[in-house]
Amino acid sequence: MMPALEVEGVSKRFGATVALRDAVLRVRPGEVHALVGENGSGKSTLVKILSGVHLPDQGTLRIGERELSSLRSPRESLEAGVATVFQEVLVAENRTVLENLWLGHDGAFRARVPQRAKRERAEAILAELLISPPPVDTLLEDLQLSDRQAVAIARALLREPRILILDEATSALDYNTRSRLFDIVRRRSASGTAVILITHRMDEIDEIADTVTVLRSGETVGTIEERSWTSADLVRLMTGAEHLAQPSVREASERRHGGDVVLEVSGLRLAPGKAPIELQLRAGEVVGLAGLEGHGQDAFIKALWGMGGTPGAVIRRDGAKATVISSPESANACGIAYVPRERRAESMFEWMSILDNFALPTIGRDSRGGLLSTKSSESRFLPYIERLRIRLGQPSNPITTLSGGNAQKVVIARWLASEPRILLLNDPTRGIDINAKRDLYRLLAELAEQGLAVVMLSTEVDEHVELMDRVLVFREFELAAQLQHDTLERETLVASFFGEDETR
């Protein structure tokens, strides 16, 4: 049988990062084909290429009979019969359900479908998807999140696509809507529609998929047909037999444990209706935050810094003194430093020098009678250059002259200069090279040795396995598991992301 979709040798790089390498995917008509992989495995990139958002660097796509080197826009993709529902709930909040459902369907000025028919078909598709569908004249901003996503899904279904892509589209849906969606998916695939399903939930894969393709670090590592997989197979394929990098960073594996409690979390809810989180953080500990992207890790680390979260849930303990962390200011005031995730947008001043980037939050210390002394800043910066092995020309050069890894070290030095007791790092090694990573690991181990408590969000499984004393796994905005270093393996960790705690 002619495949509905064939992807061959498709590659895509963003700057120096290879997001997808020689991707291969073959989807038959009437098949539900699941795409799985860890964070950064390339699933989303592949989906964005299929939906016309990204252009591939090389490779070919075959949709039905047509062979293409790329889909140049979402419009082209839709015209080729591919409809995609994205993880982000993409709706126009200021317009009605009816307009959202038919968005993009019309010509520039003329409606292709008469208004009466639009209304009828909109009502029909919503009734299929929702138990109590909203009136089609409701504004999207008056709907709950689940119903908004249902509208985005219904928009794709209305197109009667030959290939329907659901990119983690179910995570915003409530239970009833999801089971109704799966009923629709079964009916559509029975009548020949090919469905590509990206999901982080093993139970969904087991429930509905016919075939699974696994991606790892941008490579297609395997396709398993005819429901002949086990969860363990998939986890093994996703993580890879061999470790991708062996940083061997645990020079000081016998770290001082049982330090004083420096931070206490009690009753912290990351989203309404989720289970509260209870936790103690001790001096000298390195704690990892793990899970699939967008499952609450980010909200958790920000809550530790006083941003969002349940009021009063985060308490800083310093001996007998207890302070509630209610804002970033209060966090900074009691020795909690935070290194944000987006280096360029949230922590670098790109138009300023390396030295100024380092000195800014602590610049008061360089004040001599109201005037700033550059010498003083420099003398404070020098030890960090050595300690963090920052490779730079002159401290007065613009920070943009540094590589990502070195710029990140400057940002970390900035916060170390404030002499924190707790260091929060939000995915600090993202996009930096392996040597810079090693420097950073060594530094963290050293700092922990000296009694600093480190909390680090990381999307790299290896980092958790190698570096952390303890890993907190987040799933659906709840703390799903706590894994100790001595029992931590790649497979157990990745399995826990997917809620497969029993898989070994």
Add this chain to the structure above:
Amino acid sequence: MTQATIPAPAAPRRFDFAGFWRKYPFAFALALTIVMLAITIIAQPNFAPVQQISTWAPYAMAGIALMPAIISGRGGIDLTVSPVMTLTGILFIGYLAPAGLASIVAVPILLALGFVIGLVNGLLIVLLRLPAVVVTLAMMFVYSGVNVLLAPSPLTISGNWITALSGDWGGFFPAALVALAIPFVAWILLARSAWGRSLYAAGGNDATAFSAGVNVAFLRISAFVLGSMFAVWGGLVLVSLTSSANASTSASLVTTSIASVALGGISLAGGRGGILGALCGSAVIYLVQRILSTFQVPTMWLNLVYGLLLIVAVVLGAILASPRTKR
């Protein structure tokens, strides 16, 4: 997770201010217009409606011309409306009339010019991804300069068909209403077409519109084109009122046009508001002027009153549309 979304049985509901506000964002401006109109008529028993409407019409046109760019979202704005209105007058009186083209054929010629001006704005903003406020500010200076070059001293015209646009018909019917009805009807029809619905959707959330296959770039460029063509028509309305064109007034409607649309509930973030907002907003701006001069308040108070009204309108809008009151 399994919260039922069954609507509650019809309980006696409080009046839904937020919903009302979102449906009729021009309500505040309309209420102000009615109050001010009442004050004006009471304070000035010899109020002449025909003349008032003709004098207001250019303000209304400036607001209408600014509207499409703002609705298109992503910080869309068009500061060239006012100088393009002046340019239209200068070309009509100083160049087309002497060449014998001051008849109705002037209209398509000038509209074509508006098309080109809007296209240049739109291409620069959308294709080069430049901020609309900077591009149109620069173009505002360009057209103001062109105006001075073309007409170093004020131009006047008399005995032309165009002056009829601001007179009365049959002694009572204000011709300016017809002049305003043309863009009004054009906009209402366009806003209900596929083009208009897509423009509002893209203005509200351009990522959604793009991923749904809407040609967002075309929409935004065409919004600038439409705005400039409205500006040209506004220029003709202005000429009909004043029978003159003066390059030194090139920028006179820039700030009031922005104030008009903001007062009229047209969201500067895009995607919300419509032509009734532009009309009511500009009416408020016009009537404030009227009332202050009736009561012989010094004009220096004018900007102060504009500013206060605008702040009240914006704050009111923000409070009423805030998520807390929404649900």
